[in-house]
Amino acid sequence: MGTPVLNVHIEKAGYEEDKSTVENIHFSVNAGEMVGLIGPNGAGKSTTIKALLGMLKQFKGQVIFGEREEVQRIKKEESSAHGRGQYAYIPEHPVFYEELTLWEHLEMVARLNQFEGQAFIERATWLVDEFKLTKAMYEKPDSFSKGMQQKLMICIALLIQPKLYIVDEPFIGLDPIAMRRLLQLFEEEKKRGAGILLCTHVLDTAEKICDRFLLLQEGSLLAQGSLRDIRSHAHLQEGSLMDCFYELIEGGDRR
Numbered sequence: 001m002g003t004p005v006l007n008v009h010i011e012k013a014g015y016e017e018d019k020s021t022v023e024n025i026h027f028s029v030n031a032g033e034m035v036g037l038i039g040p041n042g043a044g045k046s047t048t049i050k051a052l053l054g055m056l057k058q059f060k061g062q063v064i065f066g067e068r069e070e071v072q073r074i075k076k077e078e079s080s081a082h083g084r085g086q087y088a089y090i091p092e093h094p095v096f097y098e099e100l101t102l103w104e105h106l107e108m109v110a111r112l113n114q115f116e117g118q119a120f121i122e123r124a125t126w127l128v129d130e131f132k133l134t135k136a137m138y139e140k141p142d143s144f145s146k147g148m149q150q151k152l153m154i155c156i157a158l159l160i161q162p163k164l165y166i167v168d169e170p171f172i173g174l175d176p177i178a179m180r181r182l183l184q185l186f187e188e189e190k191k192r193g194a195g196i197l198l199c200t201h202v203l204d205t206a207e208k209i210c211d212r213f214l215l216l217q218e219g220s221l222l223a224q225g226s227l228r229d230i231r232s233h234a235h236l237q238e239g240s241l242m243d244c245f246y247e248l249i250e251g252g253d254r255r
């Protein structure tokens with residue numbers, strides 16, 4: 001097993017002080033590993049990501065980025081700015097500075113991460129070209145299509161090559177060429193030693209690329225482990241991830 005790049009122990013977390021949305025969520029992501037966070041709509045996937053990023057009003061538990069105990073928090077106030085430089089977050093809905101061009105976004109993020117000079121120019125130019133954004137390099141992202149905005153978020157994350165990627169539903173909106181390139185680059189980043197926490201509904205892709213899975217339902221972890229573990233949990237030895245998902249979520253309802 002690789003070195004942990006993320007250790008999560010959420011006792012409870014939520015949007016209001018007195019109401020938990022997710023509870024008892026314990027997992028880790030290791031270097032060189034991709035972990036898929038899956039579950040039905042409203043299960044608490046995005047809330048789990050917000051909790052570990054310190055974005056919620058209520059949080060009780062502990063989140064550790066990297067090997068050292070850089071983040072230990074019980075209250076939200078204690079959580080700000082910890083773990084910076086350790087991870088890149090690609091949100092489901094792209095977020096930009098209106099007044100900055102695509103290239104200026106890359107420059108700003110690079111500067112914040114002390115990544116400058118020729119090495120920055122080469123990597124940024126390469127990424128922009130890989131995702132077919134070269135023509136839009138000096139334009140502002142508010143005029144971009146949804147997919148182009150998503151690609152810029154991806155370029156920003158891949159630019160800084162963090163130890164951990166936290167990615168919320170990256171596949172919806174990407175064209176097949178961008179999707180294929182993203183999967184190849186994630187594979188390369190895994191080989192470099194990065195860990196990836198990937199939240200998605202695209203289960204056939206998740207089945208192919210993820211090493212382990214976290215299945216959330218109604219704010220709790222219903223199952224976790226490799227596809228083999230999930231199959232065993234669902235009592236479906238030959239089942240696809242989708243079959244197991246259906247059995248564990250819908251089967252449970254029927255029983």
Ligand SMILES: Nc1ncnc2c1ncn2[C@@H]1O[C@H](COP(=O)(O)OP(=O)(O)OP(=O)(O)O)[C@@H](O)[C@H]1O
Nearest residue numbers: 015021039040041042043044045046047048201216
């Ligand atoms: N900003 C918010 N304020 C209050 N409650 C919220 C907020 N965002 C989400 N919730 C609630 O938290 C619960 C979990 O939502 P969450 O967005 O984490 O689910 P999800 O698993 O990411 O769903 P989806 O697959 O639809 O994106 C839902 O009941 C939802 O209504």
